[in-house]
Amino acid sequence: MSRLLVRDIAQLVTPSGNDAPLRGALFGDVTVMEDAYVLTDASRIAAVGRMCDLGPLGDDVEEVDARGRCAIPGLVDCHTHACFAGDRVEEFSLRAAGATYEELHAAGGGILSTVAATRAAGEDALEEAVVRHRGWMEAHGTTTFEAKSGYGLDHDTELASLRAIAGAGGVPTFLGAHSVPPEFEGGDEYIDWLIAEVLPEASTIAEAADVFLERGAFDAAQARRYLEAARERGLELRLHGDQFTEAGAIPLAVELGARSVDHLEATSQDGIRALAKSAVTAVLLPASALFLDRPMPPARALVEAGAAVALATDFNPGSAFCESLPLVCSIACTQLGLSPAQALTACTVNAAHVLDRADRKGRLAPGFDADIVLLDTPDWRYLAYHLGGHVVSGVIAGGTPLH
Ligand code: NIG
Ligand code: FE
Numbered sequence: 020m021s022r023l024l025v026r027d028i029a030q031l032v033t034p035s036g037n038d039a040p041l042r043g044a045l046f047g048d049v050t051v052m053e054d055a056y057v058l059t060d061a062s063r064i065a066a067v068g069r070m071c072d073l074g075p076l077g078d079d080v081e082e083v084d085a086r087g088r089c090a091i092p093g094l095v096d097c098h099t100h101a102c103f104a105g106d107r108v109e110e111f112s113l114r115a116a117g118a119t120y121e122e123l124h125a126a127g128g129g130i131l132s133t134v135a136a137t138r139a140a141g142e143d144a145l146e147e148a149v150v151r152h153r154g155w156m157e158a159h160g161t162t163t164f165e166a167k168s169g170y171g172l173d174h175d176t177e178l179a180s181l182r183a184i185a186g187a188g189g190v191p192t193f194l195g196a197h198s199v200p201p202e203f204e205g206g207d208e209y210i211d212w213l214i215a216e217v218l219p220e221a222s223t224i225a226e227a228a229d230v231f232l233e234r235g236a237f238d239a240a241q242a243r244r245y246l247e248a249a250r251e252r253g254l255e256l257r258l259h260g261d262q263f264t265e266a267g268a269i270p271l272a273v274e275l276g277a278r279s280v281d282h283l284e285a286t287s288q289d290g291i292r293a294l295a296k297s298a299v300t301a302v303l304l305p306a307s308a309l310f311l312d313r314p315m316p317p318a319r320a321l322v323e324a325g326a327a328v329a330l331a332t333d334f335n336p337g338s339a340f341c342e343s344l345p346l347v348c349s350i351a352c353t354q355l356g357l358s359p360a361q362a363l364t365a366c367t368v369n370a371a372h373v374l375d376r377a378d379r380k381g382r383l384a385p386g387f388d389a390d391i392v393l394l395d396t397p398d399w400r401y402l403a404y405h406l407g408g409h410v411v412s413g414v415i416a417g418g419t420p421l422h
Contacts, residue, residue, distance in 0.1 A: 021079065023059040023418055025391060027070060028085040031055035031383060032363065032399045033092055039377030040300055040327035040369040047361035051399070057090060059389035062417040067383055083413070083420065089399040091363060092383050093162030093390025093416060094344045095370035098257075098281050098302050100335035101152040101166040101189065102145055102180040105136030107336045120311050120338060121263060124235055130170070130198045133336055137170035142179040149187035152334065152342065157421055159343040160411040162390040163371070163380050165331075167229055168221070169194030173202075177217050181224040190374050192257060193218070193225035196237050196245045206241045214248040222252035226375070227278060229257040232268045239267035246275055255375065257302075261285040263313075273297040279329070279373045283316040284308050291317060295324035300373050303365070304333035305350040306341040318355035329373050330365035345410055348403040359400040389418035 034041060035048040056073050058066040058080075110123055110132070123129045137145065149166060156164055166189040168180035177195050184191040195213045203209040218228075228249030232242040236259075246256045256277035260268020262284055269290040272280040280294070281302035294301050303316045321328055330347050333339040341347070348362035357365065371381035379388045394402060395412035402410055414421045 021061055022065070022076070022081070023083065023389070023415070023420075024076065024080045025057045025083045025085050025090060025393070025415070028055045028057070028090045029053070029087055029397060030089040030399045031057065031067065032089065033383040034364050034368040034381065039372040039381070040329070041364050042327045043325045046322055046328065047358050047364050049360045049363060055090070057383060057391055059415070059418040062389055064383065064385055064387050064389050066385055083415075085393055087397065088412060089394040089396055090383065091160070091392050091394065091399060091402065092367045092381050093388070093392055093414070094160045094366050095374065095376070095381055096156060096161045096164040096331050096334070096344055096366070097279070097329055097370035097373040098304060098331035098333055099164055099166045100169060100194075100333070101156075101164065102149050102168060102184050103133050103137050103170045103336050104140035104144060104148055105133060105336065107133065107340075110337065111340070114311075121235060129337055131201065133170045134172050134198070134200060137180070138173065138176045142183060145179055146183040146186050149183050149189060153187050153189065155342040156334070157414055157416070158411065159345055160392040160414060161342070161344055162392070162414065162416045163190070163374065163376065165190040165192055165374055167192040167194035168225075169197030169229070172198065172200035174217050178220055178224070181221055185224055191225045192227045192229050193221040193249070193254065194229040194231070195221065196230035196242065198231065198236055206237050210237070210241045210245050214245065218248055218252060222249065222254050225254060227255035227257050229259065231259040232266055232271070233259065233262055234264050234266060239271055242268070243271055243275070246271070246277070250275065257281060261290060265290060269293050272299045278375070281331070282307070284313050286317055291320050291324050291326065294321065295326040300327040300329050300369060302329045302331050302373060303351070303355065304331055304339065305355055306347050307333040307339035309350055309354070310339045310341065315354045318351065318357055322357070322361065327369060327372070328365055329369040330362060331370060345402050346407060349406045352403040359403045362403050389415060391415040
């Protein structure tokens with residue numbers, strides 16, 4: 020496909036300006052253009068404007084009629100665990116009957132049950148799983164996704180997971196430090212082994228390293244050792260932090276210059292203040308809080324303090340079996356106190372920033388990747404307003420319409 024004209028768009032919406040991440044007064048500053056068009060050239064956006072300003076284009080342009088529809092940037096899911104086999108539907112039923120996520124984890128279920136299924140699957144099945152999950156995400160408007168390893172926890176399956184993610188077009192993150200696998204006595208011994216035996220190869224595939232810093236998983240000293248070794252190998256740093264308890268994730272993230280700290284359901288005032296003063300993005304995962312019936316993260320306080328905030332699904336089989344960023348936007352508006360414009364900003368430009376892609380993802384502007392989502396809605400805010408609705412009616416990724 021060379022040139023594509025998406026024409027007669029009822030409303031085109033994009034985060035304003037060029038900065039990333041957008042925070043403070045700029046967070047949620049979006050430009051809305053009525054009766055608009057987007058012109059793409061190969062995989063990039065060539066022009067964006069009002070239909071009344073569109074000049075003659077020649078006849079080599081394919082057209083998409085967007086009458087009555089809205090256009091937003093392709094959504095960016097900056098936190099998923101899309102590489103797994105099996106499911107946790109049994110555990111879901113147990114939780115519905117009153118068991119807690121942490122109890123199931125401590126009893127050897129939870130993450131470790133997905134580890135067993137993922138180890139047994141083999142690399143081809145893992146790549147098929149990531150491709151299947153990518154299709155689910157695309158149907159909800161996600162054109163860029165990050166995915167973590169972390170359900171292998173052995174040399175071969177961790178590396179196979181990272182290759183499967185990269186092979187399916189995802190941004191791979193090495194989450195070797197997700198849980199201590201059954202072969203190891205404790206976290207210290209496992210972290211030593213990960214750094215020596217897996218990190219060297221993992222760092223040639225992954226863009227970032229992530230750690231689950233939490234009681235029952237890894238403590239701050241273990242997380243520090245793992246993240247420092249990852250940084251030495253050139254990886255960006257991410258942390259799962261403050262999901263259930265404040266165990267030092269935010270101070271560590273700030274000190275090490277991490278790209279993000281994610282979850283934050285248990286974050287208190289000190290953590291909010293520390294994040295607001297830092298360059299670390301707060302990635303909020305409200306679908307996970309909802310799915311586990313946990314408190315929502317303090318989104319409004321983070322925004323008001325000036326922290327950079329992104330939203331993601333946390334798509335995984337245990338704590339958030341949800342691949343829909345529009346649904347996450349709905350939860351953000353109804354439970355976190357964000358506006359639709361802030362929610363959109365959080366899962367476009369700010370999420371692209373977490374993945375170090377804000378120069379080409381997350382905006383509808385010339386030079387950006389031609390990732391365009393069409394909403395079959397009269398107003399773009401239906402993205403968050405239509406709770407669980409089928410709002411996405413067309414997805415263009417890299418200038419190519421997807422089916
Ligand atoms: O982000 N909390 C740690 N990791 C994932 C859940 C993984 C799982 O339950 O399988 C999360 O919620
Ligand atoms: Fe997660």
